[in-house]
Amino acid sequence: MKSSFAGVVCRLLVALMIWTPYQIAHAGMIGTEQVTQQSSQTDRSTVLNFVERSDVASQLAALGVNPATAKDRVAAMSDEEVRYLAGQVQSLPAAGTDAWVWVLVILIIAGVVWWAWKR
Amino acid sequence: MEALGPRIAARNARVLAGVFVLCLSVLLSGCAGMFPQTATLRSGLPGGMSEKVELKQVPFFPQEEFECGPASLAMALDAAGAKVTPEELVPQVYLPARKGSLQVEMLAAARRHGTVSYVLAPRFLDLLREIEAGNPVIVLYDQGVWSPLTSWHYAVAVGYDYDSGDLVLRSGTIERQVISFPVHELMWKGSGYWAMVAVPPERIPATAQPDPWLSSVAALERTGDVRNARTAYETFLKRWPENTNAEIGLANTLHAQGELPRAERVLRDAARRAPDNPVVLNNLAQTLSDQNRDDEALPFIDRAARLGGPHAAAVEDTRRGILERLSSKKKN
Secondary structure, three states, X not given: OHHHHHHHHHHHHHXXXXXXXXXXXXXXXXXXXXXXXXXXXXXXXXXHHHXXXXXXXXXXXXXXXXXXXXXXXXXXXXXXXXXXXXOOOOOOOEEOOOOOHHHHHHHHHHHHHHHHXXX | OOOHHHHHHHHHHHHHHHHHHHHHHHHHHOHHHHOHHHHHHOOOOOOOOOOEEEOOOOOOOOOOOOOHHHHHHHHHHHHOOOOOOHHHHHHHHEEHHHOEEEHHHHHHHHHXXXXXXXXXXXXXXXXXXXXXXXXXXXXXXXXOOOHHHOOEEEEEEEEEEOOOOEEEEEEOOEEEEEEEHHHHHHHHHOOOOOEEEEEOOOOOOOOOOHHHHHHHHHHHHHOOOHHHHHHHHHHHHHXXXXXXXXXXHHHHHHHHOOOHHHHXXXXXXXXXXXXXXXXXXXXXXXXXXXXXXXXXXXXXXXHHHHHOOOOHHHHHHHHHHHHHHHHHHHHO
């Protein structure tokens, strides 16, 4: 049930993305991103990147983001960022906590260390 | 039998005390090892750097439940001149099922508001330098410090006082949180000292290095914000003139805005200095061709094709296009 829903979302996203020209470089012009990327894989195909973008967008959708919004969010990422996220949206740090009890513990420990540091 | 209880309790207390003393001594002796960056900072700030800075003008948005990402980003963006509320940022960075925001999305969302987002080098001094330069810094903390207790949190560093060794943050629901350098480092270490700034396109972060900064600008261009990316490339070239990749970027944004003669001028300058750069030659040829000057474009694209390299396939496509237009012109 869940996976069939994910499948529908995924297909929907792929369909949406087909209408989005992700490669904004004008025909014939080699895009700036192609020459500034830090990684060695500068010649990866547009198709592969497109698939990764769809993949990340559907992962975001699976984590509760509205599919249309997910597409816009992925559109704001660079190729390298998409490559980095692909397949690990679930495992990378997602920060959201408020300052809480552990801060207190750390403050106490660090207070002692701080005292040592200043001494 | 009845004496056993207190005896065990007494022994437990001794064990606890022993553990405590042991922990304390480990902490004290391992001080520099636990806070390597703070220890390095002890030798003093580089000459000319302010000892005390606080960006009081950075607004405070208290976070709603789990939403330190949108709140932190809104504070940093406000300082960069982009007025946006945490509520508007929630659908751009927050992941409901993860109850948090990813680092990549913090960087990406900043671009949607016309700023260039930049990940700082993982150095404490760089963090202080950015604050000194007027850029609030978003830092990622692991408040749990120890991996089973991991608890990720974004906060915005807005000030420091070197003499007292304190950092000033806007964090969670606290408008002005003061924490000591070692505490900060302890929590910051878990994220690999991750920190980011978002600056308007007419500025460059104080600690920016040319290559990663150029990638950050290219990432903004990639989102389709050509106007701001163009400004950022112009700013880049003022600081680092004659950087071929930045010239390629500037020309691409000019081309996208339809300013072909200006794009041509930038690329011709670049081609004079880097005559063997196939990307410059390809883009110059395409820009000439788009101005209906395929005859002039041909020698450039031929040279690019002879040079080969990782963009050979794209160069070959451009060359084919130019040849086709030339042959169809001959027929007419």
